[in-house]
Amino acid sequence: MMLVNIKQKISILVPTVVVSLIVMTACTSPNECLQNMDVVYKANFMQMTFDQGNESYVANQVSIVTSVHGLGKDSMLYDSARVNSIALPLQSNDTMSVFIIDQLAVLNNDTVMVADTLWVIHDNELEFVSVECGCAVKNNVRNVLHTVNMIDSVSRVTDNVDRSSRDNLKIYVKNR
Numbered sequence: 001m002m003l004v005n006i007k008q009k010i011s012i013l014v015p016t017v018v019v020s021l022i023v024m025t026a027c028t029s030p031n032e033c034l035q036n037m038d039v040v041y042k043a044n045f046m047q048m049t050f051d052q053g054n055e056s057y058v059a060n061q062v063s064i065v066t067s068v069h070g071l072g073k074d075s076m077l078y079d080s081a082r083v084n085s086i087a088l089p090l091q092s093n094d095t096m097s098v099f100i101i102d103q104l105a106v107l108n109n110d111t112v113m114v115a116d117t118l119w120v121i122h123d124n125e126l127e128f129v130s131v132e133c134g135c136a137v138k139n140n141v142r143n144v145l146h147t148v149n150m151i152d153s154v155s156r157v158t159d160n161v162d163r164s165s166r167d168n169l170k171i172y173v174k175n176r
Helices: 001-028
Strands: 041-051 056-063 064-070 076-085 087-090 097-109 110-130 135-148 151-156 169-173
Touching: 064 087, 076 087, 076 135, 110 151, 135 151
Parallel strands: 041 169
Antiparallel strands: 041 056, 041 087, 064 076, 064 097, 097 110, 110 135, 151 169
């Protein structure tokens, strides 16, 4: 009689312990959020060149040597890197993000870094991703302003900035 009672307790206890261990392990896994939570404003560097065959100007993506840092941020996003696009993290606790973009240029036979400032005015909205990951901030860009030292103009491709990797902005640099 006592042996049957112990077997019943074990048959209930073992599955309970196994399920509890699985649940506890799943909840404490360091890799529980496997989704991309990065939200960045992606900008491509462009330059207008004259196409003599078509007798018109065409936009081409170009590589430039640049250093980029966000105002109010401690670290450089790019440090003298040759790139044709940049990924800019927008402020999640403010509606304006400001970036300093230094570009290597040759002026009067001297190689110098010329700085431009880029102001991105945006709204922030929390987007629920999952129970494991929580929320990500997605942005809606309302306006982009810039200085004109090396930047000629900008063109907004899409104003929705979310966890996708799509292009958001084209930065047209001056021909030097």
